[in-house]
Amino acid sequence: MTRILMINLPFDGHVNPTLPLAKALIARGNNVDYICSKQFKEKIEKTGANFIPYNSFPDIPTEKEKKKLSFQALYDTSISLKENNYDLLIYEMFFYPGIQVAKQLGIPSVRQFSQSAWSEETWKSASKVFKFSSFLIDTQVMGKKRIKSMQLPFDSMDDAIIHSKPNMNIVYIPESFQKCRESFNDTFYFVVPEQETKIMNEAVNIPxxxxxxxxxxxxxxxxxxxxxxxxxxxxxxxxxxxxxxxxxxxxxxxxxxxxxxxxxxxxxxxxxxxxxxxxxxxxxxxxxxxxxxxxxxxxxxxxxxxxxxxxxxxxxxxxxxxxxxxxxxxxxxxxxxxxxxxxxxxxxxxxxxxxxxxxxENSKWNEILENVEKLCFKNE
Structure with a gap:
């Protein structure tokens, strides 16, 4: 049985789009461990995945603690599992050190995008606010010390996401919605899988x-x-x-x-x-x-x-x-x-x-699942 490690940061907009992949891989007979903060334990376990909490992280973090502590906590927790001998690492683009974690674990990786994918062309035309948000992550969340301690070969978030690419990237948007689509090669797969519908409180009735x-x-x-x-x-x-x-x-x-x-x-x-x-x-x-x-x-x-x-x-x-x-x-x-x-x-x-x-008409979901599993088999 293949052993897959999925990792993510503690933000709804980045975790929720990745859950259908975990559920589908498990349904096909794969074993999936998923690292995240404890607030996502129930959602993750609902997919059938084995939930692994961050090491040394608050049970109920503030928004400031999420931003300040989660990158390091996720990195440290992932590296601590090296002896588990996983076949594949799957990370979400916001945790851009993910590809380096996979290299340190000695396994291939797959990247997921919870938003439109980034390229040199999309970055050039991005808004100032968008670029400034990336800059804040570099200065306030990572910083030179963390970049060095994680042995990252890049100095900024945009440089890492644009240039440090695994051989498979899953982008959770319609293909025609992707800006500068021509700047992405065939290692990028565009798909919008079905999400779990939240159960509405019984007291709420929309007439x-x-x-x-x-x-x-x-x-x-x-x-x-x-x-x-x-x-x-x-x-x-x-x-x-x-x-x-x-x-x-x-x-x-x-x-x-x-x-x-x-x-x-x-x-x-x-x-x-x-x-x-x-x-x-x-x-x-x-x-x-x-x-x-x-x-x-x-x-x-x-x-x-x-x-x-x-x-x-x-x-x-x-x-x-x-x-x-x-x-x-x-x-x-x-x-x-x-x-x-x-x-x-x-x-x-x-x-x-x-x-x-x-x-x-153009769903590539089954092809994506098959290609993810092929990476596992190659590693075996």
Missing amino acids: YEEMKKPIIYISFGSILSDKSFYKKCLKIFGNKNLSVILNSGKVKPESLGDIPNNIYVYSFVPQVDVLNHTDVFITHCGMNSVNEAIKAGVPMICMPFINDQIENANQITNLKIGKRIHSFPSRTKEIEDTVQELLNNPIYKSNIEKIKNELH
Whole structure:
């Protein structure tokens, strides 16, 4: 039986896309150990994988501790398992020392991208905010001492991700969504596997059958905790000839005051199910949300804040499957007008349906699984 080690950093957007691969490999008879922080134990074990927690890491880390401690903790834990004689290491691109860990363990590696892949061409045209985020990781998370102690042959995150490549890279986005697709060779596989749908709390009942069409869905995950924007949404859409499902996340619905009858506010929703009832999605453009919107064929209004969200929003606009607006619009009319444009102009719905169909027609999932296993057999 092949022994595969999967490793990852403790962030939902980087862990969640990798879980279908773990589950599929186990279903095919492979043994998978997965290193991550304890907050992901239940999710990881649900795939059938053996969960291994980081050594010397807080059980309930703060966001600052995640950023400061997780890279070193993951590296140290991975190296400590050298005697386990794994056949293959699978790492997510954000933990860019992964390829070097594999070399120290003496095994081949596979890289997973939870966002669009990086190349010299994509980096040249990336936003200043995106580049600055990478720079902060280099200076605040890694630093010269850690780079040296990990024996890394590169000095920066962008240099490592672009130039230090394994022979197999899995990118969890539609192929046509990849910016500068021509800059990636045949070692890059583009796929959007089926994710586990979260079970909704039984106390939450979304009465789709009572809602007046069209339905607008608004969600920014856990990124937005300022209730002023949500109150602005109530003002924009309240008592209009449409319905709104608002996922308020960290903001308690009762803190928003009087809620109009055509607006349904929840602190959590099963997003895949909601998108299947939605006509327009207002989103921060995290890649998981973008993939789910594409799979449901729902055009997006983009309000990005940080990191890859900005690049995703730009690509959504370029492909005309949605439109970007100001992330903190001073004029409510901008949101209202953009909703009407996406509802009334059929080009957005048509374009996103084409990409949705591409996911079904060009899936390389079985080929990916077979090639991952071939790397294991070669190592044996």
